[in-house]
Amino acid sequence: MPLGNDTLAKLREIVGADHVLTTKEDLIPYSFDGTAALQQMPGAVAFAGTTEQVAAILKLANQHKLPVVTRGSGTGLSGGSLPVNDGLVLCLVKMDKVLELDRANLTMLVEAGVTTLTISDAASAAGLFYPPDPGSMKISTIGGNVAENSGGLRGLKYGITRNYVMGLEVVLPEGEICWMGNKCVKDVAGYSLRDLFIGSEGTLGVITKVLLRLIPKPQAKKTMVATYAAMDQAAQTVSDIIAAQIIPCTLEFLDRTTIRCVEDFAKVGLPLDCEALLLMETDGHPAAVAEEAAKMEELARQNGAKEVRVAKDDVEANKLATARRSAFSALARVAPTTILEDATVPRSELAKMIRFVDTVGKKYNLKVGTFGHMGDGNLHPTFLTDERNKEEMHRVEEAFQEIFDEAIRLGGTITGEHGIGLAKKGILPKFAGDAQMRVLRALRRTMDPNGILNPGKMFE
Amino acid sequence: MPSHQSHLKNLDYSVVQQCMHCGLCLPTCPTYDATKLERNSPRGRIALMRAIADDRLEVTRTFGDEMYFCLGCLACMTACPAGVNYAELFEHARAEVEEQRLLDSPKRRLIRWFTVKWLFMDLRRLLLVGRAMRLYQQMGFQTLLRRSGVLKLLPKRLQELEAMTPDIPKEFSAEMIPPVTRAVGERKYRVAVLTGCAQDLIFSEINRDTVEVLAHNGCEVITPPEQQCCGSLHAHNGELGLATELARQNIDQFPPEQFDAIISNAGGCGSHLKHYSKLLADDPRYCERAELWDRKLKDVHEWLAQIGVKAPARDGQPPLKVTYHESCHLSHGQKVVTQPRQILKLIPNLTLVELPEANWCCGSAGIYNLVQPEMAGQLLDRKLKHIRSTGATIVANGNSGCLLQLINGVRQAGLPVRVAHPMTLLAEAYRRSAAPN
Numbered sequence: 038m039p040l041g042n043d044t045l046a047k048l049r050e051i052v053g054a055d056h057v058l059t060t061k062e063d064l065i066p067y068s069f070d071g072t073a074a075l076q077q078m079p080g081a082v083a084f085a086g087t088t089e090q091v092a093a094i095l096k097l098a099n100q101h102k103l104p105v106v107t108r109g110s111g112t113g114l115s116g117g118s119l120p121v122n123d124g125l126v127l128c129l130v131k132m133d134k135v136l137e138l139d140r141a142n143l144t145m146l147v148e149a150g151v152t153t154l155t156i157s158d159a160a161s162a163a164g165l166f167y168p169p170d171p172g173s174m175k176i177s178t179i180g181g182n183v184a185e186n187s188g189g190l191r192g193l194k195y196g197i198t199r200n201y202v203m204g205l206e207v208v209l210p211e212g213e214i215c216w217m218g219n220k221c222v223k224d225v226a227g228y229s230l231r232d233l234f235i236g237s238e239g240t241l242g243v244i245t246k247v248l249l250r251l252i253p254k255p256q257a258k259k260t261m262v263a264t265y266a267a268m269d270q271a272a273q274t275v276s277d278i279i280a281a282q283i284i285p286c287t288l289e290f291l292d293r294t295t296i297r298c299v300e301d302f303a304k305v306g307l308p309l310d311c312e313a314l315l316l317m318e319t320d321g322h323p324a325a326v327a328e329e330a331a332k333m334e335e336l337a338r339q340n341g342a343k344e345v346r347v348a349k350d351d352v353e354a355n356k357l358a359t360a361r362r363s364a365f366s367a368l369a370r371v372a373p374t375t376i377l378e379d380a381t382v383p384r385s386e387l388a389k390m391i392r393f394v395d396t397v398g399k400k401y402n403l404k405v406g407t408f409g410h411m412g413d414g415n416l417h418p419t420f421l422t423d424e425r426n427k428e429e430m431h432r433v434e435e436a437f438q439e440i441f442d443e444a445i446r447l448g449g450t451i452t453g454e455h456g457i458g459l460a461k462k463g464i465l466p467k468f469a470g471d472a473q474m475r476v477l478r479a480l481r482r483t484m485d486p487n488g489i490l491n492p493g494k495m496f497e
Numbered sequence: 498m499p500s501h502q503s504h505l506k507n508l509d510y511s512v513v514q515q516c517m518h519c520g521l522c523l524p525t526c527p528t529y530d531a532t533k534l535e536r537n538s539p540r541g542r543i544a545l546m547r548a549i550a551d552d553r554l555e556v557t558r559t560f561g562d563e564m565y566f567c568l569g570c571l572a573c574m575t576a577c578p579a580g581v582n583y584a585e586l587f588e589h590a591r592a593e594v595e596e597q598r599l600l601d602s603p604k605r606r607l608i609r610w611f612t613v614k615w616l617f618m619d620l621r622r623l624l625l626v627g628r629a630m631r632l633y634q635q636m637g638f639q640t641l642l643r644r645s646g647v648l649k650l651l652p653k654r655l656q657e658l659e660a661m662t663p664d665i666p667k668e669f670s671a672e673m674i675p676p677v678t679r680a681v682g683e684r685k686y687r688v689a690v691l692t693g694c695a696q697d698l699i700f701s702e703i704n705r706d707t708v709e710v711l712a713h714n715g716c717e718v719i720t721p722p723e724q725q726c727c728g729s730l731h732a733h734n735g736e737l738g739l740a741t742e743l744a745r746q747n748i749d750q751f752p753p754e755q756f757d758a759i760i761s762n763a764g765g766c767g768s769h770l771k772h773y774s775k776l777l778a779d780d781p782r783y784c785e786r787a788e789l790w791d792r793k794l795k796d797v798h799e800w801l802a803q804i805g806v807k808a809p810a811r812d813g814q815p816p817l818k819v820t821y822h823e824s825c826h827l828s829h830g831q832k833v834v835t836q837p838r839q840i841l842k843l844i845p846n847l848t849l850v851e852l853p854e855a856n857w858c859c860g861s862a863g864i865y866n867l868v869q870p871e872m873a874g875q876l877l878d879r880k881l882k883h884i885r886s887t888g889a890t891i892v893a894n895g896n897s898g899c900l901l902q903l904i905n906g907v908r909q910a911g912l913p914v915r916v917a918h919p920m921t922l923l924a925e926a927y928r929r930s931a932a933p934n
Binding site: 365 | 511514515517518519520521523524533534535536538540541542544545548553554557559560563577578579580
């Protein structure tokens, strides 16, 4: 049901008139998220400042069967925070307080609208470390990170958002406030509902607070860039590093197109005359770092690296990592529309998958830039196209279908870290299978009987 | 729909489409940071511009207000990996707003006519106003009025504006600088220095210092006495036609073929001056020369770093703690970031302390502090807080608008901090090393 004047009046009563947006000029900027070529106009945007306000809004929405899409900074890459036409956007960016940093238990309690960077900086200031670092970490909110179970550059060694969530405060669709988890390292009381909410993409409840696990900050790190004349050599280096039982914190790769775009933006001195580049980082005890870095460099050279450059200090290392994080956006320099994929395969199949993406790109005559997290098998083949070219967009879709099929065939997944949202809704049933789909649907119906939360996303 | 030509619809669509709304601009946008509303962010503003280009939105008053709430600081352009040309989008959007007269009111029309269309279109008018203000200050009228309390009878906003009037120096550039200044020692380059309009009126000493520094570094410096405004004020305020006219006049006065470099010492002007070829792209008589002009146009810090600036000799001065506030259009617009710092570090007794958020707008933003006092004031307070935290006794900056904003800021806050252009600090050091001990 669309938003009536009565409902709007009640919304204004709950959060204050200043915190409800309804004019066209205010709503257009909320009609998309970070995903390409998707747009839907919301009926209103409401900003909640407290958990109680979120609860009151959900109660109201549930009464009126009003669709609600929860949103942080709108940087998602699968359309998860794309509004429902005429529905309500519940924006949590104003719930942005770090509530507690517990040095005795190594935890941090934050509101859902706190940015990933703020968390990372606050942890660092206390000599601690919050490892998940999605590409949009400067502005992405922790609520969104948890809802999408975001990854990042350090997944290989440190895992993803899920591995750092100890507890959640969630408002359920009927307005009930519920705490899941606590500061205990061990806790097996009942089903782990907390885990159910991580990666639930705003379909089961609204996450309002997050209790995070922090770890000691590694004492040392070393960052290196290796360049290759062929992508296979880079892939082989990664396989050899893992086979040598070294787990670096970062093993990222960029292909030729991506290198050019990134260098054009970041100007960090990446070589432009190579086919592939590996960004490698090892961290931990200084002695271990030195030993691992030497071994990684040796393996890179054995596999034909043209050059291995070691970052001279933290500043240069950060610049390189930041440059890498900009890869997706930087690709927009060469084409108006960049459609990014997230196919992920077991690490042993990586070289095969990269070759396959290349073949498919040629077969459909498409421009592709590929980069990604080589160390964890998470690829981001990005098609460089123009959304106004319907014929080419159709070829893009066909190419993706082939890529997904191949990823599944190789024992991989259709999304490593971006989520299903709208972008991959169509292929989830095939990937998940009937039994899993039945459980997913039953769970969602139980949690949200009126189907108000992010309707139309993930699956019908 | 009205029959006027639409700037946003006529723009190459790829410029509008370049934004892929990843959101990486959001944390660097001062207005978004203050309100947390997408409409007040670069991504949100571009979405509105695109909606107009796509016919999904009309150019409304709200749209107009939004375009003028934007500072135009261009921090988003530094942050944008996709390389969106926000400066171009923003100028066309404001031009669209002006052509449709959406924000029209008698008061606004008068202010715009007086400043953009009359005062800043002819240097002689500016100098006239400058002389009148100088007289007002030198004869003691200002002090008298301020002491008498008569000013308290003015509306609050006018009182605030009166307090912001800059001190007019005793001499303007042309009275201090000969049209040709010889290089000290061997002449290696021939350069022109643009003395600016407001800069000439308020900071003529900076122009003199700039010329001195250049001469000291082997440049013969040409500074014709009567120069025009660069047109940035006009372009940023939706008057692209007037900006184009001024661009032609400047190219005529400073034929780019005749100089090794054309030097600007104000970040805001330089950022606009470097893009004359965009304004004149459709003018067959000027387009080629405009491209040469763009290539020759250098910010003074950029030029000095390029030719290898001389270090002043060591002198017995006590140590100075200096911090550097980046002009938005010098750092984000021109990407001149390291050079001013390198130059400051050359001064022997000077320690440079990094200013937190050095490249965050101070709120000056052209005439923004006059038209959006509230937001400008918030930004100034934030800047002053950081300046205070450095413990520096001098804050250096390379743009007249920011200098004025900071001078007013430190005065009002009672901070014992001197505000100075890097060229002034360098010129002083050269003078000290030349003086007999």
